[in-house]
Amino acid sequence: MSTPILQARNVTKTYPGVKALDNVNLTLAGGEIHALLGENGAGKSTLIKYLTGVHTADSGSLLISGAEQTFSNPSESTEAGVGVVHQERNVIREFTVAENIVLSRTPKKFGFIDWKKVNSEASRCLAMLDFDIDPSTPISKLSSAQIQLVEIARALYTDTKVLLLDEPTASISDAEAAKLFKVIHRLKDDGAAILFVSHKLDEVYAHCDTVTVLRDGKTVLSDAALADHPHDEIVNIMVGRSLASLVTPERSVNTAVDPVLELRNVTTTAGHGGISLDVRPGEILGLYGLVGAGRTELAHAILGRERITEGELLVNGKPAKIRSVKDALHDYGIGYVTESRKEEGVFLDANITRNIAATTWGKLAGPLGVVKVSDERALVEKYVQELGIRISSQDQLAGQLSGGNQQKVSLAKWLAADPKILIIDEPTIGIDVRTKRSFYELIWGLADQGLAILLISSDLAEMITLADRIAVMDSFTLAGTVENTRHYDSMSQDVIRLIHAKAPSH
Ligand SMILES: Nc1ncnc2c1ncn2[C@@H]1O[C@H](COP(=O)(O)OP(=O)(O)OP(=O)(O)O)[C@@H](O)[C@H]1O
Numbered sequence: 073m074s075t076p077i078l079q080a081r082n083v084t085k086t087y088p089g090v091k092a093l094d095n096v097n098l099t100l101a102g103g104e105i106h107a108l109l110g111e112n113g114a115g116k117s118t119l120i121k122y123l124t125g126v127h128t129a130d131s132g133s134l135l136i137s138g139a140e141q142t143f144s145n146p147s148e149s150t151e152a153g154v155g156v157v158h159q160e161r162n163v164i165r166e167f168t169v170a171e172n173i174v175l176s177r178t179p180k181k182f183g184f185i186d187w188k189k190v191n192s193e194a195s196r197c198l199a200m201l202d203f204d205i206d207p208s209t210p211i212s213k214l215s216s217a218q219i220q221l222v223e224i225a226r227a228l229y230t231d232t233k234v235l236l237l238d239e240p241t242a243s244i245s246d247a248e249a250a251k252l253f254k255v256i257h258r259l260k261d262d263g264a265a266i267l268f269v270s271h272k273l274d275e276v277y278a279h280c281d282t283v284t285v286l287r288d289g290k291t292v293l294s295d296a297a298l299a300d301h302p303h304d305e306i307v308n309i310m311v312g313r314s315l316a317s318l319v320t321p322e323r324s325v326n327t328a329v330d331p332v333l334e335l336r337n338v339t340t341t342a343g344h345g346g347i348s349l350d351v352r353p354g355e356i357l358g359l360y361g362l363v364g365a366g367r368t369e370l371a372h373a374i375l376g377r378e379r380i381t382e383g384e385l386l387v388n389g390k391p392a393k394i395r396s397v398k399d400a401l402h403d404y405g406i407g408y409v410t411e412s413r414k415e416e417g418v419f420l421d422a423n424i425t426r427n428i429a430a431t432t433w434g435k436l437a438g439p440l441g442v443v444k445v446s447d448e449r450a451l452v453e454k455y456v457q458e459l460g461i462r463i464s465s466q467d468q469l470a471g472q473l474s475g476g477n478q479q480k481v482s483l484a485k486w487l488a489a490d491p492k493i494l495i496i497d498e499p500t501i502g503i504d505v506r507t508k509r510s511f512y513e514l515i516w517g518l519a520d521q522g523l524a525i526l527l528i529s530s531d532l533a534e535m536i537t538l539a540d541r542i543a544v545m546d547s548f549t550l551a552g553t554v555e556n557t558r559h560y561d562s563m564s565q566d567v568i569r570l571i572h573a574k575a576p577s578h
Pocket residue numbers: 087088090091092110111112113114115116117118119159462463471472473474475476477502
């Protein structure tokens with residue numbers, strides 16, 4: 073066998089209170105796409121941070137093309153041909169798209185920045201992804217999916233022998249992901265080694281050749297051929313025990329009860345027109361559509377972030393005037409689990425207790441408005457257990473949790489608020505298989521207790537598993553509604569037919 077391009081040997085890394093990596097081994101060969109799998113908190117991102125000089129390790133070694141290397145900062149790893157897209161967004165918001173892409177090696181002429189080259193180089197990288205955006209656009213104007221694409225373009229800027237991708241497809245659309253995979257396969261054919269982290273096992277099986285699995289910071293499967301390990305076996309290896317198949321409960325919604333949330337022929341400042349829908353207590357209404365169909369914006373209209381210019385919003389049969397997320401919760405009992413947890417879901421600088429209990433101070437407060445610390449802690453502990461949030465203590469800052477665990481904190485915060493209506497936007501992005509299941513069971517349990525749930529998801533399988541009815545959106549209008557018959561194939565055809573029926577012909 074030829075020398076591997078990258079080899080990490082016996083890497084151990086401890087954060088205060090957590091052994092994130094425990095004697096981990098990783099081998100990446102050229103011309104191969106290697107999956108790095110493991111549950112939330114298993115150590116995947118920590119390993120990538122070690123390989124790129126963001127963090128040092130307590131012990132262990134790193135070899136690039138057989139030669140030992142120590143990266144003490146990220147630019148040293150870029151110099152050595154290691155490209156990376158981290159899980160968290162990592163851009164300078166005040167800079168343009170082009171400036172961010174060439175940051176590691178800004179083109180210069182006679183000692184000055186060569187702006188023409190900056191833009192042409194950036195355009196070249198963007199074109200590889202078919203990403204049509206003006207390179208002089210400031211980053212602050214972009215959506216999180218667009219920023220993700222800029223970061224991928226940046227990883228393609230220098231000649232990379234090794235490309236490390238930490239959940240690059242978590243927040244981009246399927247069409248954007250397809251373009252990314254095309255580039256990855258081209259780099260693979262050119263002999264690069266690619267490391268790919270994802271909780272979406274379907275795409276892992278579709279594109280990866282080899283696999284390493286981490287569990288609790290240990291390598292439990294090392295450099296194996298993915299084809300030798302079927303899906304269920306890989307899940308068992310990740311989880312450390314066999315996972316029984318998910319049992320979908322018998323669900324029935326009492327249609328004799330009046331809806332708690334109703335939109336009647338609603339037009340909004342975001343661009344929606346003629347939207348009518350309703351959700352009953354105990355019902356899970358799915359809102360499905362392609363990225364850009366206007367689903368998140370509709371949630372924003374309900375929460376008062378966009379204005380409703382025509383039509384009516386009713387809560388419990390009465391017209392509602394909601395101006396903010398705070399109004400929505402306090403006056404109408406509507407909770408909102410957001411898709412962009414980094415921007416609005418989690419306070420990264422606050423500890424776990426504060427984050428989860430943030431919505432409940434009103435409820436926990438005694439007659440003088442004082443919240444007893446022990447009550448707060450007990451409530452938070454309940455959700456930490458229920459969702460299996462991996463923390464070293466409630467005092468840990470949310471910013472120190474793994475990506476998936478931050479998502480769980482955001483969810484726990486809204487569940488703790490005990491709302492009557494819960495709007496959930498892309499709840500399982502970046503969440504591992506086991507937690508996804510406990511999350512589904514939790515949602516069913518909440519609906520059984522009478523909570524009305526409006527679920528936004530781009531994952532059709534998830535939608536069909538969870539929703540009682542699926543409202544399909546397209547171009548800011550409602551294309552139709554599909555009742556859940558639990559027959560995956562016929563339902564997905566119905567949903568897709570609705571989207572196509574609405575789509576303008578070319
Ligand atoms: N800066 C930090 N300080 C303290 N602990 C940390 C820090 N970063 C990560 N950890 C801990 O190290 C462990 C591994 O985290 P890591 O982010 O590597 O997980 P991961 O496998 O990438 O998970 P995910 O799938 O959720 O992204 C977790 O227990 C996490 O809480």
